[in-house]
Amino acid sequence: MSEQKWNVSLIQMDVTIGQPEKNYIRVEQLLHEAIQAATKPDLIILPEMWNTGYALEQIHALADEQGERTKSLLSAFSQTNQVNIIGGSIAERRGDQIYNTMYAFDRTGTVVAEYSKIHLFRLMDEEKYLTEGDRIGSLNIDGTQAGMMICYDIRFPELARKLALSGAKILFVPAEWPHPRLHHWRTLLTARAIENQMYVVACNRVGTSGTTAFFGHSMVIDPWGEIVSEGAEDEAILTASIDLALVSEVRGRIPVFEDRRPEHY
Numbered sequence: 001m002s003e004q005k006w007n008v009s010l011i012q013m014d015v016t017i018g019q020p021e022k023n024y025i026r027v028e029q030l031l032h033e034a035i036q037a038a039t040k041p042d043l044i045i046l047p048e049m050w051n052t053g054y055a056l057e058q059i060h061a062l063a064d065e066q067g068e069r070t071k072s073l074l075s076a077f078s079q080t081n082q083v084n085i086i087g088g089s090i091a092e093r094r095g096d097q098i099y100n101t102m103y104a105f106d107r108t109g110t111v112v113a114e115y116s117k118i119h120l121f122r123l124m125d126e127e128k129y130l131t132e133g134d135r136i137g138s139l140n141i142d143g144t145q146a147g148m149m150i151c152y153d154i155r156f157p158e159l160a161r162k163l164a165l166s167g168a169k170i171l172f173v174p175a176e177w178p179h180p181r182l183h184h185w186r187t188l189l190t191a192r193a194i195e196n197q198m199y200v201v202a203c204n205r206v207g208t209s210g211t212t213a214f215f216g217h218s219m220v221i222d223p224w225g226e227i228v229s230e231g232a233e234d235e236a237i238l239t240a241s242i243d244l245a246l247v248s249e250v251r252g253r254i255p256v257f258e259d260r261r262p263e264h265y
Ligand SMILES: NC(=O)CCC(=O)C(=O)O
Pocket: 048, 121, 124, 150, 151, 152, 153, 155, 175, 176, 177, 178, 181, 184
């Protein structure tokens, strides 16, 4: 890819709760569909907790031990197809603890970053079953600095700002965000893009889990806050082209980072 222009594919998939076997097969099928599209993606992103869904009562038995199965699948795919992958997040077992963990792979299949969700979402009982991460998720993809946040994390602007201050020009957000909070989803993602003058690439799942309905509406938002591409509520692969030169242009147009006065707040 050119240094500045990327084609991204967002795999807005349904997740079968508590059935990793089905979900690993489905992810592999969708990855193949994404790579065979007319415009080859430079980067593919998956949604949150795609291996198990929120099967929290069985999560200890279902979680991927140290993410080994996930890493093996996604690493082989990224290497074979020379594509960067932001692997959504999965339920990961590490010792006695379960984490909601994201892995990023470069075009050689190397894991270049991992991040475990810091803010656990009480409305979905995450804090009862999962352990929170203790470090932020920064990465470098094809020479561009980026950041990773997971779903509920987008309600915490401090985290996005910290990633932006560490050089991120693009923020990746896998999610399992349900109705009736579409307005929050769109507004918070747009705010993170505008205030940090960076791209936001957010991939949400679709489908239902018990009485909870996930609405999709995955989206790519540019550093000016315009929605470049937005999904509907069905399973789909969303594509968008992003131009990273726009980040510097917008930062030049309104010099927010130069005008910050952190000594007063
Ligand atoms: N999986 C999540 O973190 C959901 C977050 C959410 O729905 C919210 O409103 O925040």
